[in-house]
Amino acid sequence: MRTSVKRLLSILGVAVILSTTVFGFYLWKAALTVTGYEAKCLCSDVFVSGREPPSVLSQDLKPVEALYPLRFVDVEFDYGRRTVKASIKGFAKREAIFRDGLGCTLVIGEPEEKLRSEGILMAGAAAHRHKNGIWPDGEIADTADLPPEVDGKKLSEAVEWAFSEPGPGHLRNTRALIVIYDGKIVAERYAPGFTANTPLPGWSMTKSVFAALTGILTGEGKISLKSDGLLPLWREGQDPRKAITIDDLLHMSSGLAFQEEYSSPLSDVAVMLFGTRDMASFAAGKPMVSVPGAKWHYSTGTTEILSKVMRDTFVNEREDYLEFPRRALFDRIGMQSAVVEADASGTLVGSSFMFATARDWARFGLLYLRDGMWGKDRILPEGWTKYCASPAPASVEKKYGAGFWLRVPREFANTDNDPRVPGDAYHAVGYDGQLISIIPSRKLVVVRLGLTRTSGTWDQNELIGRILTGLRGQD
Numbered sequence: 001m002r003t004s005v006k007r008l009l010s011i012l013g014v015a016v017i018l019s020t021t022v023f024g025f026y027l028w029k030a031a032l033t034v035t036g037y038e039a040k041c042l043c044s045d046v047f048v049s050g051r052e053p054p055s056v057l058s059q060d061l062k063p064v065e066a067l068y069p070l071r072f073v074d075v076e077f078d079y080g081r082r083t084v085k086a087s088i089k090g091f092a093k094r095e096a097i098f099r100d101g102l103g104c105t106l107v108i109g110e111p112e113e114k115l116r117s118e119g120i121l122m123a124g125a126a127a128h129r130h131k132n133g134i135w136p137d138g139e140i141a142d143t144a145d146l147p148p149e150v151d152g153k154k155l156s157e158a159v160e161w162a163f164s165e166p167g168p169g170h171l172r173n174t175r176a177l178i179v180i181y182d183g184k185i186v187a188e189r190y191a192p193g194f195t196a197n198t199p200l201p202g203w204s205m206t207k208s209v210f211a212a213l214t215g216i217l218t219g220e221g222k223i224s225l226k227s228d229g230l231l232p233l234w235r236e237g238q239d240p241r242k243a244i245t246i247d248d249l250l251h252m253s254s255g256l257a258f259q260e261e262y263s264s265p266l267s268d269v270a271v272m273l274f275g276t277r278d279m280a281s282f283a284a285g286k287p288m289v290s291v292p293g294a295k296w297h298y299s300t301g302t303t304e305i306l307s308k309v310m311r312d313t314f315v316n317e318r319e320d321y322l323e324f325p326r327r328a329l330f331d332r333i334g335m336q337s338a339v340v341e342a343d344a345s346g347t348l349v350g351s352s353f354m355f356a357t358a359r360d361w362a363r364f365g366l367l368y369l370r371d372g373m374w375g376k377d378r379i380l381p382e383g384w385t386k387y388c389a390s391p392a393p394a395s396v397e398k399k400y401g402a403g404f405w406l407r408v409p410r411e412f413a414n415t416d417n418d419p420r421v422p423g424d425a426y427h428a429v430g431y432d433g434q435l436i437s438i439i440p441s442r443k444l445v446v447v448r449l450g451l452t453r454t455s456g457t458w459d460q461n462e463l464i465g466r467i468l469t470g471l472r473g474q475d
Contacts, residue, residue, distance in 0.1 A: 026266060029275070031092035033265040034069045036106050036274035039086035042075060043096035043104035047082050048339055048355045049199050059173075060451060066263040102322065103341035103355060109277030110344045118346065120322050136334060136363050139196070141185040154470035155179065155187050162448065162463055163189060172433075172458050173451040176200060176358035179467055180366055180445035187467075190358075199337045199355040200449045203430030206340065207303045209325070209364060210350035211250055211388055211403025212380060214306065215372070216328045219381030222313045225250075230309045231284050241284075244292045249306045250402040251392035255290040258283065258299035262431070269300045273352055278345035280308030296394040300351040303403075307350035322348065333367055333374045335360040352431075358447050365428070365436040365445035389426040389438075405429050408437075408460045412452070420465030433458045442468065 038061060045056040053075075063071035076085040082098035095107045101120035135141045146152050162174045175194045179187035190196065202209070217223045225247040234241040241256070248254045261267035268286070276282045283301025290297075314320040322342065330338045337360045341353035356364075367373075368388070372380025391398035391406060399407040399416075405427045407416055412433055421439075428436040433452030437460060438445055446467060452458040 028092065029271070030069075030265040031088055032094060033270050033275045035073055035086040035088060035092045035094040036096075036108075037265075037270070038070055038073045038075060039084045039094045039096040040104055040106050040274060042086070043082075043084040043098060044201065044341065044353070044355065046077075046084070047098040048103045048341075049201075051193070051198075053077065055193060065453065069265065101339070103339045103353065105342055105344055106274065108275070108344045115344060118318065118322075118342075120318075135185050135359060136183070136366060139359070141188055141196075141359075143185055143188060146186055147182060147184065149472045150181060150186050151470045151472055155467065158463065158466035158470060159187050159189050161466055163191065166457070170454050170457040171452070173453075174448060174458075175451065176447070176449040178358050178362045178445075178447040180362050180369075180447075181471065182443045183366065183370075185359075185362070188358075196357060196359055197337075199339065199357050200361075200434075201430070201432075202354045202356065202361060202428070202434050203352050203432065204300065205361070205428040205430040205434050205436060206350055206352055206354035207300075208388075208403045208428035208436070209329070209340075209354055210303055210306060210310075212364070212367070212384075213310065213325060213329060213350075214246065214250060214403075215380045215384040215388075217310060217313060219384070223309070231305070231312075233281075233284055240288045241292075246306065246309065247402075248292045249302045249309075251293075251296070251394065252298050252302055252400060253293050253296050253392055253394040254299065254302050254305070255288050255292045255295065256283070256286045256299065256301065257289045258286055258297070258301040260298055260300060272301060272304065273349070277343065278347065279304045279343045279349060279351075280347050281345070284308070294394060296392055296396070296400060298400070303351035304347070304349070307348050310350075311347055318346075322346070329379065330360075332377065332379055333363050335363050358449055361436055361449070362445055362447045365438050365447060368438050369440060369443070369445050371440075389424070401426060403428075408435070411455045412458050413461045414456060414459045415461060418461035418465060420468060421461050425464070427460070435460050437464055439464070442471065444468075444471075 041061060042056055045051050045060060046053055061070055072088050073086050083095060085095045087093040096104045097107060097112060097115060098104050099116060099119035105115060107115060132138055159177055162177050165171055175191045177189050178185060223246060226245050228245045229235045229242050230244060244254050259268035272279050272282045283304045311321045325340050335356060338356040340348045342348050367379060368385050371385050372378060388402045388404050390401055392400050408427055409429060422441050424441050425437055425439045433450045435448045446464060
């Protein structure tokens with residue numbers, strides 16, 4: 001009897017030790033993700049957007065709801081070295097550094113000195129900027145002289161609605177709004193503390209930009225939508241991931257497991273973005289849960305994989321790959337403020353980490369409105385915008401295309417099918433309510449950037465409906 005009791009106590013003791021160890025491991029992992037989030041976001045908002053730390057800490061990094069753990073984080077700035085460090089009472093330390101041309105990067109798995117040596121020049125930017133010209137070729141936005149079909153009063157009412165607040169517990173926090181009609185800015189407004197020169201995060205709107213970059217590479221014949229065996233990891237043996245194509249990645253139909261949960265610091269998307277040196281490898285290492293192309297599942301990891309596939313097409317990674325977005329897209333359409341940040345492995349974070357001014361996000365939307373043309377220059381291959389705006393074959397609800405949403409997700413719209421929104425509308429959508437709505441039949445692009453943390457508080461369909469009432473003959 002005593003032997004049985006001793007054995008039972010021993011088993012219980014081991015179980016307690018193991019459970020404590022496992023709990024401690026996951027607690028430590030969660031803590032590193034939390035400090036990584038604070039260091040990276042604060043670094044980008046201060047050194048890329050040019051905002052003041054107190055404003056960022058009191059607004060973007062306010063420890064409420066899902067961000068509650070941030071209340072335990074301490075931060076330290078080094079303006080000279082452009083560095084932000086975060087920790088929890090000296091533990092779970094993370095550091096983010098700013099690099100010219102690449103924004104901010106978490107120092108994970110690589111020496112800081114090595115990462116600092118990898119910044120890129122933005123020499124082409126100044127040469128293509130024409131500040132004295134009318135937007136989009138320049139920076140002068142003449143909103144006083146509106147086209148005759150635009151009702152300025154109703155348009156102003158729509159803009160006023162966008163910046164109004166329904167209540168203290170449901171803040172819209174609109175920071176920038178631009179309405180483009182027939183290639184002209186017809187409405188533009190910014191919240192206090194933000195201007196036309198403030199680069200703002202696009203979060204998952206970056207996925208739409210990388211869909212465009214993929215189109216450019218296909219037009220150059222460097223990749224094909226039907227290409228498979230995309231990564232060396234997948235080419236070994238009988239790995240089923242070998243069958244995944246670029247088309248599957250763009251359509252969010254890779255078949256790979258990936259937890260897209262924004263409220264947990266231990267979800268795949270949180271750990272990948274704020275706790276991983278090589279994001280693409282993290283996502284590519286996930287197991288298959290369905291046949292490629294058979295099931296639609298929104299996954300930030302798929303665009304990270306796509307960015308790595310793009311990287312592998314370049315012989316000189318540093319000069320050609322890192323500068324590719326600017327050379328192939330940004331400089332050609334005047335997006336001079338645009339910056340895509342990279343992870344510590346050197347892969348651009350094509351899913352989430354791009355910053356640009358509202359006017360530059362609007363230029364990107366206008367490129368799609370113009371079917372990939374910029375003046376007489378074809379930027380995107382013929383048919384690419386139609387491909388992006390066509391339903392993914394595996395999307396049963398037909399709500400997602402290739403890098404773009406065909407219907408605004410319910411988080412930022414109060415109804416799936418608002419009759420006021422034309423059927424040809426499609427959207428780039430990002431975390432916290434970043435949206436670019438493109439409506440070819442109405443010659444309309446609407447850019448809304450903000451900090452909407454409560455689901456259902458922002459309604460992009462309502463905004464579009466109100467704007468359309470300001471276009472005579474368009475409502």
